[in-house]
Amino acid sequence: MTLRLEHDGAVAIVTLDRPDRRNAFTMAMRGEIATLFDNLAQDDGIRAVVLTGAGGHFCSGADTGEMGAADSAAFLKRMRALHRMIRAIAATPKPVIAAVDGVCVGAGWSLALACDLILASPNASFAQLFGRIGYAPDAGAIWQLTRLVGPMRAKEIVYSGRTLDADEALQLGLILSIEADRPIRDAAIDLATRIAQGPPVAQAMSKQLFEATTLSFDQFLDREFLVQPFLATTADHRGDWPQRETSAPRTSSADNPFISLAIMISMGNGAARPCQFCCPSGSSWSSPISPPAPTTIIGGSTRSCAACSTPISTSC
Template sequence: MAEPSVLVSDQSNSRVITLNRPHRRNAIDLQLRVELAEALESAAEDTSVRVVVLTGAGGTFCSGGDISTMKRMDRSESVPRAQAAQRVTKAIWTSPKPVIAAVEGSAFGAGVSLAAACDRVVASDEAVFSTAFTGVGLAGDMGLFSSLPARVGPAVARQLMLLPRKLRAADAQELGLVDELAPAGEALDRALADAAVIAAAPPLAVREMKSLWQHWASEPCSVLDLEVEAQARLFDSADFAEGVEAFHAKRPPVFTGH
C-alpha cells in the first residue's frame, strides 16, 4: 500500500497535519492536494479540535508544486488541477479553527502560498522562502494574490513575486511573512505551544474572529477563482512547457511570451 501523502495526529485539542512526501521535499501533487483538503475539512468539522498545525515531514515544509507531474495542458486538465489546490486554501480560510504553519527547511512556490494562507506562521531560523512561480512560467495560486499582500503589503508582494529571491527566515519575519522564529528543528514544538494557548481561548470567540477576518479582507476567496483562470491560461502556454523542460534539464529557462 502506498504511503499516505498527509499524516494526521492529535495532541490534546490541536490537530497536526503533516505533508508526507519527504522524498520530493513535500512537493504538492494531485494526491497531496486532495488528501490535504480532506484533512483540513475534517479538522474543521471535528468538535474536539480547536487549532490546526500544518507542517512537513523530513525537515522541509513544502518545495512547491511537484514539477515532475507537470506538463503543458489545456483547460480540461488545468482547471480541475488548479481548483484542487484552491480547495486547500478555502479549507484554511473558511475553517472556524485557527491554522498555524510550522515551517522548517524550505517553503517555495505553493509552499509560500500555503504558509501565508495560515493564521500564524512559525518558522525555523534556518528556513528559506521564495515565491518561485515565474521559474516555470506561472503566476501563482493557492491564494497568494490575497494572502501575501495582506501579510507584507501590496508593494512588497509585487516585488517578491516579480523578483522571487530567496528570503532568509529573519528577513521574512521583518517583512511580515513570518510571525515568529524558532531554533532549527523546533518550529513544530513552538507552533504547538502557541496552539495550546489558542486552544484555551473561548472557541466561539475564535470562530467569530475567523469569520470576521474574511470580511475584513474583502472576501479573499474570490481571488481563488481568478487565480484558477490565470493558471489555466498559463498551463497551456509555450513558456510553461519551456519552464518545466528547463527544470528537468537543469538549465535556465528561455521564455518567449508564447
C-alpha cells in the same frame, strides 16, 4: 503515506510527508488535504491545528513532475483542486498554525499563508519561483502577500523571484516568530495548545471578522453588528467551555456560529436571503429557503432583518 494526522490533546497536527520531494504535493494530496481540513473543521474535539512538513522542509509547492503537457481542461481541473485545498485551510473555523522549517516556496508558501499564524525555524526560506517556469503565483499568494506587506513589496517579491530568509520574513511581518531554541514543531504545538484553551466560538467569530477586513469600514461594522449579542448567549461568554481538555459536543445549535448567524429574511416572493451581517457583499447564498421569523417592515417599505432590525443592504 503522504499525509499524516496526529493528535496532541485538542490540537491536530497535519504533516506533509514526502521528504524525498521536499513535501511537494501531488494532485491526490490536494483532495486529501482539502477533505482532512473539512473534517477537522467539523470535529468539536479539535480546537487548533498545526500544519507542518517532514524531513526538515515545509513544502516545495506542487509536484511539477506529474504535470507534463496538458490541455486547458486538465489545468482547470488542477486549479479547482488547488483552490479547494487552499479554501479548506483558510476557511477552517479553528486557528491554524504553520510550522515552517527549510524550504517554503511556490504554492507551498501559499499553504503557509492560508494559515492564521506562521512560526519559522532559523533556516526557513521563502520564495515565489513561478516566474522561473513561466507561470504567475497561484493558490492566492498575490492576494495574501499584498495584504501582509502591501502591493509594492509584494510585486518586488514576485517579480524578482528572490529568496527571503527567516530574518527578513520576520522583519516584513510575514511570520510571527523565529524559533531558534527548540524544534519548530514543538513550538507550534505549544502555541496551538495555549490557543486551544480559549473560547472556541469567540475565536471562530473573530476569525470571520479578520476575513471581513477587506470590506469597507461600514460593511465591516454591519458584519460586526451581531457578534457580541450572539456571543452573549453562548457557553463561551458564560465561561463553560472545556479549557484544558478536548471539547465535548455542543448541546445546542445556539453555540454554533455557522447555524445561529444564518438569519434569513423573506423577500416577499417566497425566496429568502440573509441580512447584511450574514451575507458579505458579493457573496452568494442558497435560496429559496423559509425564514425562521417574519420580516419586519420599517418606514413603510424598507425591509429589515427580523432578528436585529438592521436595514437590508441593497448590495447584499
